[in-house]
């Protein structure tokens with residue numbers, strides 16, 4: 001069995017507590033949905049990560065990188081192969097004047113609070129996004145008029161061979177929820193962010209205001225993966241879904257949020273199938289009513 005060979009080899013380089021067998025993915029996703037990953041690895045060094053990537057390539061076992069799992073919908077059947085989680089470990093953050101260099105596992109909220117501590121402005125938009133820097137660069141995450149593209153200078157990435165290089169902002173090709181990280185399946189190791197000197201009170205005020213707007217508008221009390229669909233050009237997905245009469249529409253444990261129709265949420269019992277069927281129903285209804293195609297923003301992982 002290839003996966004057992006991978007496990008035996010991994011154990012020679014990675015502490016056993018950082019390799020889990022049949023780990024339920026629902027424990028690592030904000031949707032709280034997802035069956036077992038064959039192997040779930042949490043490397044604590046870049047060398048361990050490179051070893052894991054090269055091993056998977058040699059053994060032809062698929063691997064999947066995750067951060068905080070806040071943009072993922074994972075199949076109840078789980079994930080065949082190796083899930084590599086870059087979160088909690090590999091999360092150092094360094095500040096030099098107006099530059100912040102952070103490893104991919106750093107939470108955006110943590111980077112934002114360090115920016116505030118150092119009176120640096122430009123990262124307030126990201127404070128309430130519940131992901132890691134790696135996930136945010138991959139997704140070019142954004143909110144309230146700001147996006148990663150506005151502040152990033154470069155990122156160190158690892159390719160399938162385990163080789164590391166630095167990509168400039170242009171090479172990262174950041175667009176609306178896209179990047180060259182996604183198109184080339186690179187792994188973000190760390191990124192350099194350029195902020196500007198600001199005033200502590202003003203930065204804190206903006207962060208408080210944005211956090212309040214999130215609390216008022218978004219169903220933060222329910223499990224979800226954030227906005228389910230990308231914004232179609234010239235429209236808002238949430239408004240289209242509401243105007244299509246789907247507010248509160250439910251399939252099993254999955255429903256269109258009553259608070260914000262752009263979010264598919266789980267009542268705690270939703271299965272992968274419930275969410276997939278609801279997404280398909282929303283797409284079909286919006287297409288029939290308005291002739292507009294909705295495309296998922298969330299990443300759906302299914303073998």
Ligand SMILES: Cc1cc2nc3c(=O)[nH]c(=O)nc-3n(C[C@H](O)[C@H](O)[C@H](O)COP(=O)(O)OP(=O)(O)OC[C@H]3O[C@@H](n4cnc5c(N)ncnc54)[C@H](O)[C@@H]3O)c2cc1C
Pocket residue numbers: 030064065066067068069070071072086104128129130131132133134135136137138139140141142143181186187188189218220224225226227299
């Ligand atoms: C309540 C809520 C609110 C949200 N609000 C926003 C918002 O305002 N704006 C917004 O943009 N998003 C939002 N999101 C979605 C999500 O938080 C972002 O997309 C976030 O950037 C994902 O980061 P993550 O670490 O959780 O990545 P994951 O969900 O773990 O992964 C997302 C994608 O990034 C890839 N990835 C993760 N880490 C790396 C890495 N180191 N290298 C390469 N690829 C990697 C994964 O393979 C996957 O394709 C929200 C989600 C929730 C649940």
